[in-house]
Every structure is written in structure tokens, then in C-alpha cells.
Amino acid sequence: MNPTGRHRSTRDRQAKASLGEDAVVGAALEILKSKGLAAVTMRRVAAALDTGAASLYVYVSGREGLLQAMLDRVIAAVELERPDPSRWRGQLHSLLARMRRTLVAHPGIAAVTLAEPPTTEAVLRLVENLLGILLAGGLDPQDAAWACDIFVLLATATHIEADARRADPEEQADEIYQRFTGLSPDRFPLIAAHAAQMVAGDGDERFRVAVDVVIDGMLARTARRQVYEP
Amino acid sequence: MNPTGRHRSTRDRQAKASLGEDAVVGAALEILKSKGLAAVTMRRVAAALDTGAASLYVYVSGREGLLQAMLDRVIAAVELERPDPSRWRGQLHSLLARMRRTLVAHPGIAAVTLAEPPTTEAVLRLVENLLGILLAGGLDPQDAAWACDIFVLLATATHIEADARRADPEEQADEIYQRFTGLSPDRFPLIAAHAAQMVAGDGDERFRVAVDVVIDGMLARTARRQVYEP
DNA sequence: ACCTGAACACCGTTCAAGT
DNA sequence: ACCTGAACACCGTTCAAGT
Numbered sequence: 001m002n003p004t005g006r007h008r009s010t011r012d013r014q015a016k017a018s019l020g021e022d023a024v025v026g027a028a029l030e031i032l033k034s035k036g037l038a039a040v041t042m043r044r045v046a047a048a049l050d051t052g053a054a055s056l057y058v059y060v061s062g063r064e065g066l067l068q069a070m071l072d073r074v075i076a077a078v079e080l081e082r083p084d085p086s087r088w089r090g091q092l093h094s095l096l097a098r099m100r101r102t103l104v105a106h107p108g109i110a111a112v113t114l115a116e117p118p119t120t121e122a123v124l125r126l127v128e129n130l131l132g133i134l135l136a137g138g139l140d141p142q143d144a145a146w147a148c149d150i151f152v153l154l155a156t157a158t159h160i161e162a163d164a165r166r167a168d169p170e171e172q173a174d175e176i177y178q179r180f181t182g183l184s185p186d187r188f189p190l191i192a193a194h195a196a197q198m199v200a201g202d203g204d205e206r207f208r209v210a211v212d213v214v215i216d217g218m219l220a221r222t223a224r225r226q227v228y229e230p
Numbered sequence: 231m232n233p234t235g236r237h238r239s240t241r242d243r244q245a246k247a248s249l250g251e252d253a254v255v256g257a258a259l260e261i262l263k264s265k266g267l268a269a270v271t272m273r274r275v276a277a278a279l280d281t282g283a284a285s286l287y288v289y290v291s292g293r294e295g296l297l298q299a300m301l302d303r304v305i306a307a308v309e310l311e312r313p314d315p316s317r318w319r320g321q322l323h324s325l326l327a328r329m330r331r332t333l334v335a336h337p338g339i340a341a342v343t344l345a346e347p348p349t350t351e352a353v354l355r356l357v358e359n360l361l362g363i364l365l366a367g368g369l370d371p372q373d374a375a376w377a378c379d380i381f382v383l384l385a386t387a388t389h390i391e392a393d394a395r396r397a398d399p400e401e402q403a404d405e406i407y408q409r410f411t412g413l414s415p416d417r418f419p420l421i422a423a424h425a426a427q428m429v430a431g432d433g434d435e436r437f438r439v440a441v442d443v444v445i446d447g448m449l450a451r452t453a454r455r456q457v458y459e460p
Numbered sequence: 461a462c463c464t465g466a467a468c469a470c471c472g473t474t475c476a477a478g479t
Numbered sequence: 480a481c482c483t484g485a486a487c488a489c490c491g492t493t494c495a496a497g498t
Contacts, residue, residue, distance in 0.1 A: 042472060053472075054483050063472065111341075114390045117406050124418055131420040145427035150440050153387040154380070160344045161383070176347050188354055190361040197375035210380050217447030272491060283491075284464050293491065 021059045023049060025069045029106070032070065037108025040067070068120060071112045076122035078102050080129040088137035089215060095129065096151055096211050097204070103159040104203070110159040113152065127152070139218055140225065147218050154210050162203045173199045251289045253279060255299045259336070262300065267338025270297070298350060301342045306352035308332050310359040318367035319445060325359065326381055326441050327434070333389040334433070340389040343382065357382070369448055370455065377448050384440050392433045403429045 027048040031040050042053040042063055049055075060066040078099050081091040103110045118127055127148055134144035162169075180188075180195035191198060201209070257278040261270050272283040272293055279285075290296040308329050311321040333340045348357055357378055364374035392399075410418075410425035421428060431439070 041470085043470085052483055052485095054474080054485095057473075058482080114387060117402070119406070119409065124413070124421060128418050128421050131424065135420065141424045142427045142430060145424055145430065146436065146439050146443070148428070149436060150384070150443065153384060153391070153440075157344060157383040157387040172347070176349070179349065183354070188358050190365065191354060191358050194361065194371045194375055197372045198378070200372060200375065206376065206379060209376050210383075213376070213380065213444055213447035213451065215447070216450035217443035217445070220446035220450055221443065271489090273489085282464055282466095284466095284493080287492075288463080 019049065019051075019055075019059065021069065024056055024059045024066065025073055028066055028070055029073065032106055032109060037111065040070075042066075067109075067112045068116060070106075071109050072120040072122045074102055074106050074109055075099075075120075075126055078122075078126060080125065081133060083129075083132040083136040085136040085138070088133050091133050092130075092137075092151075092215065093208065093211060095126075095133065096155060097208070099126065100155050100159060100204070100207055103155060104162050108160075110156040113156045118152070134218075139222060143218050143221055147214060150214050151211065154207065154214070158203055158207045158210070169202060249279065249281075249285075249289065251299065254286055254289045254296065255303055258296055258300055259303065262336055262339060267341065270300075272296075297339070297342045298346060300336075301339050302350040302352045304332055304336050304339055305329075305350075305356055308352075308356060310355065311363060313359075313362040313366040315366040315368070318363050321363050322360075322367075322381075322445065323438065323441060325356075325363065326385060327438070329356065330385050330389060330434070330437055333385060334392050338390075340386040343386045348382070364448075369452060373448050373451055377444060380444050381441065384437065384444070388433055388437045388440070399432060 024045060028040050028045045031044055031048065040063075042056055045066070046053040046056050056066070060069060078095070081095050084091060113123070118124060130148045130151060131144055134147050135141065139147065177195050177199045180191050180198055183192045185192050254275060258270050258275045261274055261278065270293075272286055275296070276283045276286050286296070290299060308325070311325050314321060343353070348354060360378045360381060361374055364377050365371065369377065407425050407429045410421050410428055413422045415422050
């Protein structure tokens, strides 16, 4: 057997010394990026590794476990920030924008985030970093914890939203705009009147505004507390 | 054939005059509530209606269309508010709490919301109402539009989060608390130190805080605009 | 004209039987 | 001891053939 040769049959190949969780997750991520979440089936991942679906169960606990491991690997690639009280707001925006960009690059992967509590290594590191920046910003621990939760929810939700709209986003925005302006002014006067505002901004900008709004809201809470409970 | 009789075979029964989109959606919602989203298969819905999966395609365009119709019916049941500028903040909380409660009562249904632009009748009515309350509150149209988007994202995301945690939520919170306090203080000092804050509050309370934070953040934007661009 | 059984092309997971 | 082909119990969707 030529060790560099590619083999098309599942029989007749060298020992699987090179296989392992990393290889399985890697193959699955490649399929995810090129074909989307629905294409990530045990059978297809196995085929990409020149083996059968049953062999995958040695390295992952099943499809659910595989998705979990994929998310962890994706999140692990997000560069963190060293919390700096003098620029915590900017750090928050950078970190969350990177997180969102990474998620968007992996269509569908975030469905897993919401489904499971943040328990894997990489997700914990990200949350720890978020918490650090928020506390450096002077937030009360409870507010900081809640803000973490909200930010993760927003990042995940905008990501799911983004990748459901696979087609040209601008074209789709235009389509929705047309539909909104065409709505009966008797029944939907506000949506019709403000259609332009309803479809304004791309995913990045909408996410940025959402993060900004949450930061402002948290600062308002902090200010209120300092007035009433000094 | 006795018209009140139940038939177990797909052959040998009266004409399907009673069937229609409503019946299909109703049967699907019953399965959703009792067995969850994964159990809502074309075959099972058909079986509940004493017919075969193929017959469903007369009334719905496929599984995706069925889910869409189910969501519309669920959202249609959310009672709306007549916008009142003097109590818009309370109205927002009431409306969104009702929306969330309705979603939580239908495990898994919200996965559909995010996946599709808000284009169905009932969703449009809800968004129109949200927009009305926000504008009554004095928000700039663009801010109001963005707030709508954020609120819908939050409601959907917390709902997905809620129903992934099927088991006893309190027990699960305790489990996560144990895991957080047990984390290495070298690597995750903040999560470990603030574990209590991280798991504080049930779904309702966390959602309420999130809505409050977004409202405060939007008011801060409004105030800022009025100072700089009077 | 309407309805649907049966077929098609898939799934995730298990396990007996091989090497 | 390790690996996996084949089987099991499902999917959504289509369509030819029946009534």
C-alpha cells in the first residue's frame, strides 16, 4: 500500500492510526462550511474519512456530541481580549464582533450553543473573558452575569437568523421592503410607514447596535443603583 | 359507515370533508405540545388524522410550511395591547412576557421564527403592535425598528434555550452551579467566583431583565440624540 | 378529479460477525 | 481487541396507479 495513496473503498486500506476525534471534527467542519448543517450527517462525515458511519462512534458519542465538539473548536478560534478598564466598551464590541463573524462563517453551528449550557472548554473561556471585560467596566457582578447571557443569546440568534437567509442578503432585504410597503395601510400602518427602518442595516450593523443598546442599558442600571443605593 | 365512528384503517372511511389546513395544523400542534418538535413528522401527523403522509401535501407545502403555519397559529393567540403613551413600558413587558409564555408552551416552535423573515399574518400583527408601543414611548422610528428586532431575537433565543433544558430547570441550574464552583480558579476565576450570579433567576426573570435593559439602552440613545441633535 | 400505497433516497444508531 | 457491513427503525417527498 502506498501510504500517500487515496483509497475509495472502505476495505483495503492502511490502519486507522491517523483517525481520532480531531480528524472527525475537522471533516465535519469542512462539510459544514461547504454544504451547511443539514449536510453534516454521520454517514457523510464517515464517507469523507473513507470509512463507515459506525466507526465514528469510537471518537464521538453520536451526532449531538459531534456538533458539540464542532462548536467548541469553532469558538476556540475566537481571539480573546485582556480586560482593560480604560477601553472595555471597545473590547466588548471587538470580542463580540469576532465571535459573531466566526459563527456566521459556520452556517448553522450556533443552533448547538443555545441547546446546551455553556459547559465546554472554549465556551467557558469566552464567557470568562466576557465577564472580565464587563467587571472591568464597573458593572455589578449580577449585571455582568446577565449581560453575558444576553450577549451570547444575541450573537447566537443573529447568527441563526443570518444563515437561514442563505441567498443574497441585499436582495432579500429588498424583497422584504417591497412586501412591507405593499401591506394594507389600514391593518399594518406602522410597518408600512417605517419599512425602510425595518430593513435597515446588515447583520453586522444590527448586531453592533444591539450590543451598544445592551451596554447603555446596563450602564443605566448601574447609574440608577448608585443613586438609590449609594 | 357510522359518521361518528373512529376508523383505524386508512382505507374504508368517510370522505375527508372535515380535513383541511386547520385540522393538519391542529393535529401537529397537539403532537408538538405532548411530544416535542422532533416528534412532529409528516407521518405522525398524518397518522393522527387517520391518513397517509402523502395526503398532507394537499393542505401544506411540506414540513417547513407546516411548521410555519403552526408558528402563525401560536403567535395569533398572543393578546395584543392598545398602545398607551402613559404606560408603554409596562405594555412592552406584558406583551413580550405573553409572547414568551406562549412560545415556551410550544417546545421548539421558535426555531422557525428565526429561520424565516416575519412575513406571516400573525407575526406581522405582533410586530405592528410592538412598533406602536415603542413609537408611543417616544422612540425614534429607527430605534423602534431595531428594538423590535432585538425583542423578537431575545424572545426566540430564550425560548430555544428554555426548551433544550427539558428536565427540571432548578435541578439543572444547581448542576451548572456545582460545575462552575468546581472550575479551576486559575483558569476560570471569574466564573467560579460569580457562579451564583451566573445561574441566578429563572427563564422568566432573565427575560424580564433583558427586556428592561434594552428599554433602558434605547432611552439612553434617545436622550443622547436629544442632547446632541436638538 | 381526487386520493394514497408504495417506492425512493435518505437518516442515526446498534450489534453480530468478521479480522 | 478492534472495526464495520448490514440491519433496524425511522425520515420527507414523489408519483403511478387506483377509485
